Amino acid sequence: xxxxxxxxxxxxxxxxxxxxxxxxxxxxxxxxxxxxxxxxxxxxxxxxxxxxxxxxxxxxxxxxxxxxxxxxxxxxxxxxxxxxxxxxxxxxxxxxxxxxxxxxxxxxxxxxxxxxxxxxxxxxxxxxxxxxxxxxxxxxxxxxxxxxxxxxxxxxxxxxxxxxxxxxxxxxxxxxxxxxxxxxxxxxxxxxxxxxxxxxxxxxxxxxxxxxxxxxxxxxxxxxxxxxxxxxxxxxxxxxxxxxxxxxxx
Amino acid sequence: xxxxxxxxxxxxxxxxxxxxxxxxxxxxxxxxxxxxxxxxxxxxxxxxxxxxxxxxxxxxxxxxxxxxxxxxxx
Numbered sequence: 001x002x003x004x005x006x007x008x009x010x011x012x013x014x015x016x017x018x019x020x021x022x023x024x025x026x027x028x029x030x031x032x033x034x035x036x037x038x039x040x041x042x043x044x045x046x047x048x049x050x051x052x053x054x055x056x057x058x059x060x061x062x063x064x065x066x067x068x069x070x071x072x073x074x075x076x077x078x079x080x081x082x083x084x085x086x087x088x089x090x091x092x093x094x095x096x097x098x099x100x101x102x103x104x105x106x107x108x109x110x111x112x113x114x115x116x117x118x119x120x121x122x123x124x125x126x127x128x129x130x131x132x133x134x135x136x137x138x139x140x141x142x143x144x145x146x147x148x149x150x151x152x153x154x155x156x157x158x159x160x161x162x163x164x165x166x167x168x169x170x171x172x173x174x175x176x177x178x179x180x181x182x183x184x185x186x187x188x189x190x191x192x193x194x195x196x197x198x199x200x201x202x203x204x205x206x207x208x209x210x211x212x213x214x215x216x217x218x219x220x221x222x223x224x225x226x227x228x229x230x231x232x233x234x235x236x237x238x239x240x241x242x243x244x245x246x247x248x249x250x
Numbered sequence: 251x252x253x254x255x256x257x258x259x260x261x262x263x264x265x266x267x268x269x270x271x272x273x274x275x276x277x278x279x280x281x282x283x284x285x286x287x288x289x290x291x292x293x294x295x296x297x298x299x300x301x302x303x304x305x306x307x308x309x310x311x312x313x314x315x316x317x318x319x320x321x322x323x324x
Contacts, residue, residue, distance in 0.1 A: 095288075096285060096288050096289045098292075099289065149283075149285040150288040196301075196304060197303065198304045199307065202284065202287075
């Protein structure tokens, strides 16, 4: 089977919702043992039930806040050797520049950028990534290819994450570890649904800007994540897959 | 109301002075853009502690109606 993840240990952050959750489910379907990091106990239980219904692999969960460095260090110590890592934890907040609050931009960068850096750092230090493993960063088209009004904090956090991905790809290449990103356009997740700042009319107009005339789904992105985790992409590193319905063509 | 109109005017990138009052149909102003809408939401959150949605903004026509909507949500 192409793009099989059979027998691989894959660690996923932000696993209980949105793109992270879809990736967890797809990885299990492709034969992986999925190790999930998330903050919400109820959603984690529901995810694990679903993963166990897909396969008999030893899926497991770690409930923690990745911005708490001690919890992160403790979690990494317990991890088995990894074949793959998906960094999908992220939040968003829309604020025009004059209204940006320092505590909000710190929170956003802490979760979207620094938590991913800290986790990969700790995993490397403890040598938990096997040779020829694959790291996938869930980045964005925002801050990398484009941006939008009011989206400065998020764009900054994802631009930083993208820069880190490229450096990590270079540094870890000597160990055969690959680093790539997926860069979605707007995906229908709770992150977007909970953003009530756009009216229904504005959302309709926004969807119309996409050449493929719809927002993406978490599954659209999960397929690309599985692709980059698989051995079929063993000569791809430091690159990104734009999953945006053609938006950045314009 | 006067203070609200003043705060609203601050969010418009008007080159010329725009005269605003309670009867102004704000979404029909030349200066009205999606960024101004986001700025109004952020300003109302900061100044009044009220969370407006994009649909709330579209549900009213005049500045007076917008002000009343904020008062209802206080």
